[in-house]
Amino acid sequence: MEINLISDTVTKPTQGMLEAMMSAKVGDDVFKADPTVNLLQEKVAAMFGMEDALFFPSGTMANQTAIKIHTQPGDRMFCDKWAHVYNYEGGGAAFNAGVTSCLIEGNRGMFTAEQLESLVGGRNDIHTPYSRLVCVENTTNKGGGACWDFEELEKIQKVAKTNDLAYHLDGARLFNALVAKNEIPKQYGELFDTISICLSKGLGAPVGSVLVGSKAHIEKALRVRKLFGGGMRQAGFLAAAGIYALDSQVERLATDHQKAKEIGEVLEKCWYVTKVEPIETNIVIFYVNDSINPDDFIRKMADKRILLISMGEGKIRIVTHLDFTNEMLNILLEELNNYS
Numbered sequence: 001m002e003i004n005l006i007s008d009t010v011t012k013p014t015q016g017m018l019e020a021m022m023s024a025k026v027g028d029d030v031f032k033a034d035p036t037v038n039l040l041q042e043k044v045a046a047m048f049g050m051e052d053a054l055f056f057p058s059g060t061m062a063n064q065t066a067i068k069i070h071t072q073p074g075d076r077m078f079c080d081k082w083a084h085v086y087n088y089e090g091g092g093a094a095f096n097a098g099v100t101s102c103l104i105e106g107n108r109g110m111f112t113a114e115q116l117e118s119l120v121g122g123r124n125d126i127h128t129p130y131s132r133l134v135c136v137e138n139t140t141n142k143g144g145g146a147c148w149d150f151e152e153l154e155k156i157q158k159v160a161k162t163n164d165l166a167y168h169l170d171g172a173r174l175f176n177a178l179v180a181k182n183e184i185p186k187q188y189g190e191l192f193d194t195i196s197i198c199l200s201k202g203l204g205a206p207v208g209s210v211l212v213g214s215k216a217h218i219e220k221a222l223r224v225r226k227l228f229g230g231g232m233r234q235a236g237f238l239a240a241a242g243i244y245a246l247d248s249q250v251e252r253l254a255t256d257h258q259k260a261k262e263i264g265e266v267l268e269k270c271w272y273v274t275k276v277e278p279i280e281t282n283i284v285i286f287y288v289n290d291s292i293n294p295d296d297f298i299r300k301m302a303d304k305r306i307l308l309i310s311m312g313e314g315k316i317r318i319v320t321h322l323d324f325t326n327e328m329l330n331i332l333l334e335e336l337n338n339y340s
């Protein structure tokens with residue numbers, strides 16, 4: 001049995017999801033004629049209490065579109081130094097939008113309103129780029145699935161408003177945060193100009209992300225999505241998976257979080273582990289001592305058909321998900337305990 005814990009993107013559609021996909025009513029979405037895509041977009045917009053939404057093939061394209069619609073070439077975007085939009089989207093902010101990134105020295109992928117405020121200045125100084133956008137990520141990926149303190153997000157919104165910055169949330173794993181912190185989508189809808197959510201991570205759909213925002217923002221996003229080559233035709237088969245995920249696979253995220261906590265508790269006691277980052281959702285990040293090379297550790301586990309991934313800087317990452325069963329959890333815990 002292979003136990004794949006490299007990401008929560010490795011899941012396959014459940015039987016119920018497959019049935020929903022197979023029976024979806026579809027049309028040509030580039031002509032806005034796919035009823036299932038329209039339904040998904042309306043559903044997500046309503047969930048967040050925002051005016052409109054747009055379906056995307058990936059979280060990367062949804063984020064890149066948001067950056068593009070909020071900025072002009074040469075503008076400056078603020079994000080954490082570990083942000084996905086900066087580190088893992090191929091340099092897209094610079095390539096697609098011509099935006100320069102101001103990286104904030106945060107903690108586990110999260111910074112403070114005070115830090116942002118200290119960096120925004122220079123609006124009338126011709127030497128500095130125009131500050132246009134602030135992006136946050138919840139939960140943080142490289143930060144180990146950490147959840148933002150909502151009050152800090154509110155404070156950041158105030159700084160953004162005062163300084164005329166658009167406010168985008170990379171919510172690839174926002175539903176993990178909502179479940180972990182007992183929050184609701186509308187709280188976020190009230191705070192942000194745009195939010196991207198991924199259906200293909202913890203929620204278990206095979207493909208798809210949604211960008212939510214005002215009518216005006218989504219109208220611009222539609223054009224940019226076309227320009228990026230993201231207009232899909234009978235995409236309702238995929239949107240149906242997203243609708244199913246939102247209806248049936250949100251609450252179960254708590255199970256992934258519980259399994260991640262159990263893994264963390266075992267790791268804490270392993271002789272070779274020097275540190276386990278706090279575990280709030282479905283991502284476990286840990287470090288091994290100097291006697292073990294992290295890549296060798298990952299290779300040895302792979303020999304046992306347990307797949308983990310390196311996140312650089314000595315970080316080893318485990319991500320729990322829908323296809324990670326209790327039986328797999330027991331095997332993993334045993335292998336971690338017996339590692340020599």
Ligand SMILES: Cc1ncc(COP(=O)(O)O)c(C=O)c1O
Binds near residue numbers: 060137139170172
């Ligand atoms: C925080 C975050 N944002 C965005 C993305 C991009 O999603 P996609 O892989 O669908 O492009 C990811 C993917 O892992 C992510 O972790």
